[in-house]
Ligand SMILES: Nc1ncnc2c1ncn2[C@@H]1O[C@H](COP(=O)(O)OP(=O)(O)OP(=O)(O)O)[C@@H](O)[C@H]1O
């Protein structure tokens with residue numbers, strides 16, 4: 001155990017000794033800051049505070065929506081969801097919460113895509129770089145098994161992803177709090193579900209958003225990890241993982257007429273299809289089915305990485 | 318004495334190619350073993366097997382009695398090595414690089430790291446990024462990395478590569494010191510005899526994946542026993558006559574020189590005899606090089622296999 005922690009320490013030092021790692025944090029931080037600025041200066045929806053007679057204000061808002069919808073046929077139905085949401089507030093006698101740090105955090109959950117991208121880059125480099133630098137030789141002639149070294153690298157990748165997610169979360173709250181303030185520790189918001197509207201805790205909503213994006217992140221980074229250990233080439237691993245991440249859904253769409261397409265990895269990475277108002281991609285697919293498929297792919301990726309790393313001859317590089 | 322390292326019928330095939338063909342030899346504690354062969358002979362390949370970077374197709378290698386094949390961690394524990402160029406992390410300082418390797422083996426203190434840095438003479442540059450190091454400095458930090466954990470077996474693949482003459486001398490000196498004072502078994506590979514014969518006790522010559530011969534390097538006294546003596550004298554024919562009749566040795570000719578194999582103490586006697594017989598002696602010089610002859614005999618003119 002002692003030497004595993006030392007290995008983790010080594011991997012972290014190597015990762016964070018490079019400027020490129022820090023630029024990932026800088027890019028993510030800048031985007032959060034800019035998104036806060038954009039909402040603050042340019043967006044007028046939902047930021048204004050509602051006064052004491054918020055019910056009349058909401059009704060007026062709905063009138064406005066209906067008017068726009070009836071005037072312009074292109075806008076017909078465009079505001080239906082907003083109108084329904086406002087009516088839900090009125091019926092349940094709930095004053096809508098003003099836009100705050102939590103809302104910004106929830107809206108920016110989509111940035112976890114960017115984290116996936118960054119983690120893929122780190123994952124693709126962590127083994128391949130040792131080959132590129134030639135340091136793999138000096139790394140593997142220590143009294144430590146190759147499995148342990150590989151594991152320390154994989155765990156480092158996961159810890160990087162987690163630290164980026166934590167950074168995303170905290171920096172969002174921080175920027176949000178500065179621009180919009182905070183409505184308590186755990187305010188609730190109204191979310192659309194399959195059966196209408198529901199009042200939910202924003203915190204659990206955020207956790208779910210972040211959690212669901214972790215699935216895709218872990219699978220795709222592990223895939224990149226496998227490709228890079230297999231071919232000792234980080235560029236190839238990054239390219240392939242990102243290409244598949246974007247082309248995956250199209251691929252599933254094209255092949256969806258075939259029964260077996262539900263076994264394709266990308267038909268299962270989006271677990272949102274089983275939540276709230278989502279619908280499963282194909283009939284007969286359940287959460288249990290997708291989780292099983294994901295676990296099988298995941299195990300295969302790890303197994304292939306492990307076999308190729310522990311059995312390979314380190315020659316001519 | 319138990320060997321520090323023992324190779325038993327080691328073979329390596331890569332694809333269909335036989336790279337190493339049945340090599341066996343032993344290296345003992347306190348001994349410096351030279352691993353000599355032309356480019357492509359299989360030195361690095363053998364060393365890679367010793368340190369477990371590549372698998373051993375058949376046969377086995379034992380280090381301090383432990384099999385590299387079956388007990389890798391125990392076998393490698395007391396080995397320090399450089400395999401080809403000792404690449405380091407270019408974006409980290411020399412110190413951070415050494416710390417990195419130090420963390421992988423328990424019990425290496427900062428004091429020990431400083432001691433090793435001192436030994437290889439890198440104190441001044443140790444906090445600079447390795448990416449800025451010269452070739453010789455990289456070689457030194459490579460040696461430092463190999464010495465951190467006080468190995469009992471030290472494997473150095475062409476350690477003098479890129480070093481200036483002073484650097485080569487230093488390396489030679491501390492390799493000798495490690496062997497003599499700390500009883501370390503050292504394996505040094507090279508493709509240049511002149512470079513390693515001064516520091517080795519024994520030299521194994523490898524060619525085309527086969528160990529051709531293992532020879533003791535004669536120490537200073539036995540060294541004088543087998544000399545190749547070049548004599549320039551006039552008239553040459555008379556000189557040959559004199560030498561043959563007085564010393565009963567076989568005589569060869571090369572250009573203007575008469576060449577005989579003899580011992581050091583005979584040289585003045587030969588000289589005296591020649592002068593005594595009224596022959597003009599212009600030059601006498603000797604070469605001690607049975608090993609060199611052997612090397613070139615083995616290597617041939619066309620060195621790349
Ligand atoms: N990965 C490989 N695949 C195929 N052949 C290889 C591989 N690695 C080495 N060889 C071959 O093995 C032979 C021995 O190579 P090796 O690197 O061991 O030589 P060497 O004695 O260290 O030479 P040098 O003095 O140039 O360092 C060469 O003929 C080389 O072509």
Ligand SMILES: [Mg+2]
Pocket residue numbers: 360361362401474
């Ligand atoms: Mg070599």
